[in-house]
Amino acid sequence: MKKIITFIMVSAVMLSCTRNAITGRNQLSLFPESTLQQEAVTQYRSFLSENKVISASSSKDAEMVKRVGTRLAAAIKDYYTKEGKGAALEGYNWEFNLVDSKEINAWCMPGGKVVVYTGLLAVTQNEAALAIVLGHEITHAIAGHSNERMSQVTIAQGLQVAGNIFTQNKAQANAIFNNVYGPAAQVGVLLPNSRKQEYEADHYGLIFAAMAGYNPKEAIPFWKRMAAASQGNAPPEFLSSHPADANRIAQLEKFMPEALKYYKPR
Numbered sequence: 001m002k003k004i005i006t007f008i009m010v011s012a013v014m015l016s017c018t019r020n021a022i023t024g025r026n027q028l029s030l031f032p033e034s035t036l037q038q039e040a041v042t043q044y045r046s047f048l049s050e051n052k053v054i055s056a057s058s059s060k061d062a063e064m065v066k067r068v069g070t071r072l073a074a075a076i077k078d079y080y081t082k083e084g085k086g087a088a089l090e091g092y093n094w095e096f097n098l099v100d101s102k103e104i105n106a107w108c109m110p111g112g113k114v115v116v117y118t119g120l121l122a123v124t125q126n127e128a129a130l131a132i133v134l135g136h137e138i139t140h141a142i143a144g145h146s147n148e149r150m151s152q153v154t155i156a157q158g159l160q161v162a163g164n165i166f167t168q169n170k171a172q173a174n175a176i177f178n179n180v181y182g183p184a185a186q187v188g189v190l191l192p193n194s195r196k197q198e199y200e201a202d203h204y205g206l207i208f209a210a211m212a213g214y215n216p217k218e219a220i221p222f223w224k225r226m227a228a229a230s231q232g233n234a235p236p237e238f239l240s241s242h243p244a245d246a247n248r249i250a251q252l253e254k255f256m257p258e259a260l261k262y263y264k265p266r
Contacts, residue, residue: 020144021088022080023200027144030151037091037111039177044095044113052100054118062098065116068131068212069096072138073112075211089142096134104229108137109181110146123225128209128218135205135212143204145197150180199251206252206259213266216259219252 018029056062073094080086094112101117108114114134124130140146153176206216 018144021085022083022204023143025196025200027148028151028155029144029147030154031147033110033147034091036147036150036177039174040109040111040113040181043174043177043181044109044115047115048097048099054098054100056098059098061118061121064127064130065098066096068127068214069094069114069134071212071214072131072134072208075208076138076142079208079211092142104226106133106137107181108134108141110141112138112141114138123229124222125225126218128214129222129225131209131212131214132205132216132219132222135207135209136201137205138208139201139204140197143197143200145201146180148197149194150176153180198248202248202252203255206255207262210259210261210263213264215265216256216263219256220249223249223252 019026054062056066073092077086077089080089092112094114096114096116098116098118102119103117104119104123106114106116106120114137116130116134120133121130124133202219206219209219210216
């Protein structure tokens with residue numbers, strides 16, 4: 001009986017693997033994007049209501065976050081459309097908000113729900129570096145990384161995924177969602193593909209930033225500043241499970257020639 005159950009579970013996992021529209025990598029994706037987007041709206045609204053959101057009409061920083069985000073969203077739409085993959089962005093209704101917090105962090109939920117914390121701006125220091133960060137975080141969402149992590153955690157916990165998990169297993173499903181997306185996210189600590197996901201986010205984040213008119217070379221000094229921000233202290237949340245600084249910078253240097261092909265200053 002155990003062998004039969006194991007076979008059924010393995011078969012279900014194999015059937016749930018999908019090829020990402022842009023990266024081309026096969027990923028475990030148990031959840032329809034529409035389901036995750038719907039849950040993201042609920043969680044995003046809840047988060048914004050419980051935190052101090054800085055208005056773009058009264059803050060140059062908040063206006064910058066929206067400006068950078070809007071340019072990135074347009075570049076991403078253009079990239080996917082030219083690749084004939086525009087359907088992969090179905091349901092995306094982009095929102096970019098700056099939240100008052102000392103945390104050095106930013107995140108993107110399914111459907112393009114983005115938050116930047118004010119603490120991050122002291123490290124980004126300029127629009128190009130902010131574009132690098134947002135390009136990275138947005139790539140995690142559109143490349144299905146969080147769906148992949150959530151799917152793996154769901155299987156590890158033995159939850160049934162038929163139907164709407166957020167209705168049938170609401171408490172557990174919400175806990176998994178909040179531990180994968182947004183402010184409580186712990187990036188892939190137990191997942192073997194987390195480093196691969198990070199490098200994918202770096203790779204395509206550079207391209208999207210460049211397409212939006214931001215110099216991708218700003219990624220190198222930015223990540224050096226991030227490394228300096230963590231010296232002698234616990235690393236910022238944004239760095240908690242990311243690749244070692246030297247490894248990341250080496251990979252960014254390899255990605256740079258491709259990204260520069262898309263760069264046209266504005």
